[in-house]
Amino acid sequence: MSGILDRLFQKRVLRRWRRAARAASETPLPVLREQRGYARQLRAQISQLIHVADGRLALPHIGSTSFPRPHGTDWSWRPALWRGPLGKSGVAAMPTKTALGEEVTLFHDCQLSELSVRQVRNTREGDLAPYGLRMDVFHFGGTFLSLVIDMPPELAKGLTKSHLVRMDAIIETENPIDIFARLNIRHGPNTEQLVRELPTQDKSVMVEFDLAYGKINENRIEKIWLDLILDEPAMNQIVLKDLTFARYRRAAI
Incomplete structure (x- = not known):
């Protein structure tokens, strides 16, 4: 149940920021300044998550010691x-x-x-x-x-x-x-x-x-x-x- 609620919440947040991006050219400056601050905080966290995820999900896996070895390698x-x-x-x-x-x-x-x-x-x-x-x-x-x-x-x-x-x-x-x-x-x-x-x-x-x-x-x-x-x-x-x-x-x- 919590997984479904999380997905619904994420979709709601995404819709909110999509609306804010579309309206940015007409948003009052005090509100736009506040939105920019929140967006910068989100961007820093999202960039960090993407960086770690790319490292973990890309091939080959971190820590790999796999490579061909000649016969008789000790x-x-x-x-x-x-x-x-x-x-x-x-x-x-x-x-x-x-x-x-x-x-x-x-x-x-x-x-x-x-x-x-x-x-x-x-x-x-x-x-x-x-x-x-x-x-x-x-x-x-x-x-x-x-x-x-x-x-x-x-x-x-x-x-x-x-x-x-x-x-x-x-x-x-x-x-x-x-x-x-x-x-x-x-x-x-x-x-x-x-x-x-x-x-x-x-x-x-x-x-x-x-x-x-x-x-x-x-x-x-x-x-x-x-x-x-x-x-x-x-x-x-x-x-x-x-x-x-x-x-x-x-x-x-």
């Missing part, structure tokens, strides 16, 4: 930035060493930052990540722009030189750009670096880091992080629609 991960909303969705004129959540940090060496970054909601049917990251770069006077992703400690547990670490990404750019991924593995006083260039001819890209080619002390691995390096990013829009990682052992020969 660890996989999608960073939180691509899984759920940040506390602050965007920053203009972004300074260097800006944290984008707890796992991702943006670095550059521009004196004057003409770089804006915004988390965007993925809504296409084929999207698997709930969110993406959009970077709008205008004039770029620095020598480097990179995203540093701190890998969770679980990746280092049990990691051996027989493992491959795979990174998959979906990247859209306005103009062609060279992008490099550098996996850093700190073991004792040393840090091993494995670098791969992303094949950006396609939007969906994949690179593998074969730990057999690194001089790594498996028993002393302390920290792992990845640098995503964007070369000459000026006058470009780069959208990282998804970023995922997986660990698995090299196939026995």
Whole structure:
């Protein structure tokens, strides 16, 4: 019964505001001023409801960790930035060493930052990540722009030189750009670096880091992080629609 009454009440309120909108050009100014105040209060609440509803009802679902994994995967991960909303969705004129959540940090060496970054909601049917990251770069006077992703400690547990670490990404750019991924593995006083260039001819890209080619002390691995390096990013829009990682052992020969 209460549901029926609620719908009737909402229809009555809608009719009231429809009449007020039609009569606004002739409404006495004191009454119009009062109506404007109420309308602004309603607009703020309605906009907030629409914003939250769009986020919850659009595909894919917030918090999703769904993505294809290679056979034999024993660890996989999608960073939180691509899984759920940040506390602050965007920053203009972004300074260097800006944290984008707890796992991702943006670095550059521009004196004057003409770089804006915004988390965007993925809504296409084929999207698997709930969110993406959009970077709008205008004039770029620095020598480097990179995203540093701190890998969770679980990746280092049990990691051996027989493992491959795979990174998959979906990247859209306005103009062609060279992008490099550098996996850093700190073991004792040393840090091993494995670098791969992303094949950006396609939007969906994949690179593998074969730990057999690194001089790594498996028993002393302390920290792992990845640098995503964007070369000459000026006058470009780069959208990282998804970023995922997986660990698995090299196939026995």
